[in-house]
Amino acid sequence: MPGFGFDTLALLVVVGMAGPLLTAVPRLAIPVIIGELAAGMLIGRTGFDLVDTTDPTFVLLANIGFALVMFVVGTHVPVRDASLRTGIGRAVLRAVLVGAVAAVLGVLMAHLFDTxxxxxxAVLMASSSAAVALPIIDGLGLDGPPVLSVKAQIAVADAACIVLLPLVINPGRAAGAALGALAISASAAVLYLVLRRFDRDGTRDRVRKYSKRHGLALELRISLILLFALSALAATTHVSIMLAGFALGLVINGIGEPKRLARQLLGITEGFFGPLFFVWLGASLRVRELGDHPAFIGLGVALGLGAVLAHGLGRLVGQPLPLAAMAAAQLGVPVAAATPGTEQGLLAPGEPSALILGALVTIAVTSIAGAVAKRGQAAAAR
Known part of the structure; x- marks a missing residue:
């Protein structure tokens, strides 16, 4: 297999275009990442095996992409929305209810599939994905108190499960992972205080104007320095870089993300690093192992439907069912579980693919639920 070079980069960028091309078909309504994952499977271990997913350069670029994806997700969590805080109480209550049901389902599935x-x-089924659900909600123009409350629920579940995942993916390192998560959280808190001070005394504004005047992109450079520093801390403490990216995104969002920085981050993430990561992930998966271990197909479907069931119980406390189903969307947590599961052999052959299959089930349900919620809101308006 050839080494990693510009020819490989060109191939990755080309196949990554499968995501936008499929999204451009209105009737399909396929999320971008589905096309990117499928393209990765085609050129990776499941398909023609054209790329070496263990190449250190490829792995590093993919990890940068993952960190940037979670950074952007963190910046989109509406932590500064004052109206969002009014629904935080019910959101936490629902998140706890979902977690309790997911814990029971997790025990049943582990026993049923003997894993x-x-x-x-349990953490997978309890999780929500702000990266998937929030863009769908905003794109459909859904609004009102129930929508604000489900946004808060998604943010709470996403943050909690991101912290919990390193503790459950490898129980033997749970103590070290807990310390690592604590170190990243403390570092993020310190960064927030420092950056807020710079924002209030005008330093940040002066840097922004100087950077814009001279075309230096200083805010982007500083953000990348902080992101890579937190990611290095995560790697050293054996915590997923997902937590580092998400924490920094919350910090930048908390003090206010400038539109120019948002555009720059969107450009480098969605234009190159993000698609490269999802193509790498798809290429790393051995979906053929699901054929050798067909029980894991059932596991993937069960995880997806279990997540929808657990979140759907929000209906019992007054949440509209379509919004409850949308809260079940998964992405970052299953991906973060599948990545070390594939690289470090923490999961059985075929199990990482089952986790991604479960996430795809929830994304499909979220897309359908979004359309139903949109029709319901239009009918109520009429």
């Missing part, structure tokens, strides 16, 4: 990963399955 011993009950805690991992």
């Amino acid at each position: 011993g990963h009950a805690a991992l399955y």
